[in-house]
Amino acid sequence: xxxxxxPTMVPLQRVGIPFEQSATAVSRLALxxxxxxxxxxNRLVKAGSEAPAxxxxxxxxSNLVSLEAILEPLGVRMDKAxxxxxxxxxxxxxxxxxxxxxxxMAGLSGxxxxxxxxxxxxxxxxxxxxxxxxxxxxxxxxxxxATGAVDFLQKPFPPEVLRSKVSVFxxxxxxxxxxxxxxxxxxxxxxxxxxxxLRAAGYIDRLRDFAARLSEASxxxxxxxxxxxxxxxAAGAKAGSVNLLDATGEALEVVDAIGxxxxxxxxxxxxxxxxxxxxxxxxxxxKAIWVASPEEWNARYPHVDMxxxxxxxxxxxxxxxxRPLGVIGLSFARSRTFSEMDRAFFTALAHACAQALxxxxxxxxxxxxxxxxxxxxxxxxxxxxxxxxxDATNRDLTVLLDTIARQVTRFLxxxxxxxxxxxxGTRLEVAARHAVLALADARPxxxxxxxxxxxxxxxxxxxxxxxxxxQRREWVGQxxxxxxxCSLICVPLRxxxxxxxxxxxxxxxxxxxxxxxxxxxxxxxAAKAALSIENARLFAEQQRSQExxxxxxxxxxxxxxxxxxxxxxxxxxxxxxxxxxxxxxVLTDSQKRMVWRIGQATERAARMIRDLLDFTKARLGxxxxxxxxxxxxxxxxxxVVDELQVANPERRVxxxxxGEVRGEWDSDRIAQVLTNLLGNALAYSPADAPVRVxxxxxxxxxxxxxxxxxxxxxxxxLPRLFEPLTRGALKEGQSTRSIGLGLYIVQDIVRGxxxxxxxxxxxxxxxxxTVRLPRAER
Numbered sequence: 001x002x003x004x005x006x007p008t009m010v011p012l013q014r015v016g017i018p019f020e021q022s023a024t025a026v027s028r029l030a031l032x033x034x035x036x037x038x039x040x041x042n043r044l045v046k047a048g049s050e051a052p053a054x055x056x057x058x059x060x061x062s063n064l065v066s067l068e069a070i071l072e073p074l075g076v077r078m079d080k081a082x083x084x085x086x087x088x089x090x091x092x093x094x095x096x097x098x099x100x101x102x103x104x105m106a107g108l109s110g111x112x113x114x115x116x117x118x119x120x121x122x123x124x125x126x127x128x129x130x131x132x133x134x135x136x137x138x139x140x141x142x143x144x145x146a147t148g149a150v151d152f153l154q155k156p157f158p159p160e161v162l163r164s165k166v167s168v169f170x171x172x173x174x175x176x177x178x179x180x181x182x183x184x185x186x187x188x189x190x191x192x193x194x195x196x197x198l199r200a201a202g203y204i205d206r207l208r209d210f211a212a213r214l215s216e217a218s219x220x221x222x223x224x225x226x227x228x229x230x231x232x233x234a235a236g237a238k239a240g241s242v243n244l245l246d247a248t249g250e251a252l253e254v255v256d257a258i259g260x261x262x263x264x265x266x267x268x269x270x271x272x273x274x275x276x277x278x279x280x281x282x283x284x285x286x287k288a289i290w291v292a293s294p295e296e297w298n299a300r301y302p303h304v305d306m307x308x309x310x311x312x313x314x315x316x317x318x319x320x321x322x323r324p325l326g327v328i329g330l331s332f333a334r335s336r337t338f339s340e341m342d343r344a345f346f347t348a349l350a351h352a353c354a355q356a357l358x359x360x361x362x363x364x365x366x367x368x369x370x371x372x373x374x375x376x377x378x379x380x381x382x383x384x385x386x387x388x389x390x391d392a393t394n395r396d397l398t399v400l401l402d403t404i405a406r407q408v409t410r411f412l413x414x415x416x417x418x419x420x421x422x423x424x425g426t427r428l429e430v431a432a433r434h435a436v437l438a439l440a441d442a443r444p445x446x447x448x449x450x451x452x453x454x455x456x457x458x459x460x461x462x463x464x465x466x467x468x469x470x471q472r473r474e475w476v477g478q479x480x481x482x483x484x485x486c487s488l489i490c491v492p493l494r495x496x497x498x499x500x501x502x503x504x505x506x507x508x509x510x511x512x513x514x515x516x517x518x519x520x521x522x523x524x525x526a527a528k529a530a531l532s533i534e535n536a537r538l539f540a541e542q543q544r545s546q547e548x549x550x551x552x553x554x555x556x557x558x559x560x561x562x563x564x565x566x567x568x569x570x571x572x573x574x575x576x577x578x579x580x581x582x583x584x585x586v587l588t589d590s591q592k593r594m595v596w597r598i599g600q601a602t603e604r605a606a607r608m609i610r611d612l613l614d615f616t617k618a619r620l621g622x623x624x625x626x627x628x629x630x631x632x633x634x635x636x637x638x639x640v641v642d643e644l645q646v647a648n649p650e651r652r653v654x655x656x657x658x659g660e661v662r663g664e665w666d667s668d669r670i671a672q673v674l675t676n677l678l679g680n681a682l683a684y685s686p687a688d689a690p691v692r693v694x695x696x697x698x699x700x701x702x703x704x705x706x707x708x709x710x711x712x713x714x715x716x717x718l719p720r721l722f723e724p725l726t727r728g729a730l731k732e733g734q735s736t737r738s739i740g741l742g743l744y745i746v747q748d749i750v751r752g753x754x755x756x757x758x759x760x761x762x763x764x765x766x767x768x769x770t771v772r773l774p775r776a777e778r
Contacts, residue, residue: 084108
């Protein structure tokens with residue numbers, strides 16, 4: 001690509017329209033870079049018939065292939081040398097437009113090769129561009145330019161940069177060829193051509209020095225200084241200015257100027273693009289404006305006041321990919337004619353400045369992007385740390401509130417006050433506050449009725465970047481000599497869609513006022529704080545409810561235990577009295593039946609009391625106490641079955657004992673387990689339904705099973721069958737002593753032995769309870 005005939009030297013990163021302008025200026029500029037030698041006529045014949053040649057020198061073949069692919073669009077011939085020695089041999093028989101020379105090679109290095117090239121008269125002026133894949137330092141730069149290099153590129157580089165730089169010297173080479181042909185045909189103009197060549201060489205040297213100076217510029221003022229200190233002198237101008245488009249893109253503003261009287265500078269400090277003037281025309285039309293004399297100025301801009309206007313002037317647009325950045329204005333003390341060479345030089349000058357300014361803008365944008373990324377990362381880190389701190393303390397509301405105030409002060413402010421609505425919702429109360437040491441003794445940052453009422457009623461945050469004396473007095477309750485707060489943010493605390501308080505933060509350092517970003521961050525912290533506060537309140541309420549339920553349950557269970565224990569004595573008296581009456585033998589049959597019923601009722605009541613006492617022990621005492629001893633499960637089964645057969649002579653209980661089943665168990669409690677299971681089987685099965693008891697060994701455990709036929713246990717009852725006070729529905733005519741604690745006690749006794757109990761119930765298979773008891777204590 002080229003701008004006004006000067007190829008671009010730096011790849012551009014912004015979107016724009018590529019330049020499509022004539023390249024004739026560069027040919028004329030390159031025409032002057034001619035150095036005639038005695039053998040020039042012989043080389044002209046060859047140069048006139050072939051495309052310019054470029055010499056590629058690198059000891060890595062892959063790099064040579066890459067360079068050849070990059071330069072192919074230029075339409076040049078390329079010779080590839082794998083060493084400095086081979087490159088020197090190529091130079092003996094060929095003239096090259098430019099040499100691309102790797103710095104670090106095996107054998108002759110790039111610098112050594114360049115030094116040998118510069119020693120020969122024929123190759124002394126061949127441009128050399130050094131390429132390196134290593135970080136370049138000042139010493140290498142000095143060495144490179146000292147050996148005659150025109151540029152120094154560090155790999156990797158954009159292909160467009162290399163093509164652009166090479167195209168300059170290709171065009172120069174072509175120009176040299178053209179000059180040589182013209183010199184042969186027009187020998188009489190040799191002196192003029194030589195003078196032009198010297199002038200062009202001077203321009204090129206100045207452009208090179210200027211480009212080197214611009215490469216060191218990292219800010220807009222530095223670019224302007226380089227232009228004024230080197231470019232202005234090279235151009236022969238007496239004054240100059242750099243004008244850039246403002247944020248709206250509708251006007252030009254002076255960013256730096258030199259040599260203009262203050263009055264003239266003030267008149268042109270801001271120029272609307274709609275105005276007809278050299279600077280605005282150059283930007284609007286995107287082409288340079290050349291005014292060679294006062295007469296031409298008056299003819300082209302008769303409406304512009306010429307007071308203070310120089311004899312000649314020019315306006316050079318600063319263009320990057322067809323996008324204008326601004327314009328350079330140069331003024332000359334005398335009228336002058338701008339030759340093609342002058343125009344090309346000035347265009348190249350403006351193009352170099354545009355590239356440097358664009359690079360500065362890109363660098364600044366990158367810095368801003370990095371700064372924003374760092375700020376965002378710090379913000380996320382801060383929110384994460386604050387959230388972790390809130391979560392770690394959200395089970396104690398008082399500690400949580402203090403943590404919130406401390407964390408917010410730590411990250412954002414010099415003082416923080418957290419206010420919550422009172423229980424009746426009529427006023428704000430200070431729940432927590434924290435301040436830096438300098439403000440520790442100051443009054444809490446309670447933002448006054450006016451401010452807090454606004455935030456509380458509107459539900460919107462309030463940001464005051466800089467507090468006035470009146471605002472301090474009215475809203476913060478400060479006098480001008482009081483607490484030195486300078487900036488304030490107050491945001492609402494919301495839970496479940498309603499405002500329950502406010503979070504206020506303040507800063508005391510002047511020039512460090514809060515921003516909208518700070519407000520957003522405080523709002524995020526407030527949202528997390530409000531959620532943690534709500535969780536802490538819910539947790540405290542849940543703790544209170546659980547404690548109340550626990551106290552009530554303990555009271556009820558203690559009451560059950562006390563009542564059950566105290567009922568045993570009167571029941572024992574009733575049982576003893578019934579036994580004595582039965583032994584007298586003087587009772588009638590009717591009286592005997594009554595005494596028998598009294599005994600049965602007493603026995604049922606005693607069993608219920610025993611279950612209640614066991615239930616109370618299991619709930620309050622950490623489980624039913626066990627007294628393990630060597631036990632034969634066959635004896636326990638036989639005893640329990642015999643007792644139940646006596647009590648239920650009409651029912652048949654089948655026993656299946658497979659071998660000797662011994663272990664360390666509490667025999668009385670195991671008997672209680674079997675009694676409850678058999679009693680349950682007899683109660684919830686028809687009179688003609690079978691009931692079977694079985695025991696067997698299975699590994700290191702004894703298995704005890706109780707089966708009964710009849711209707712299965714309802715499906716909805718199975719999940720809570722072993723819960724206390726749970727019992728099934730009896731059929732008509734059935735009766736039971738159970739109060740719904742039997743299976744609960746069974747499970748507790750079995751678990752105390754380290755075992756488990758399961759139940760399977762279906763219409764086809766009946767109901768089977770299976771108890772697994774480890775034979776030894778674990």
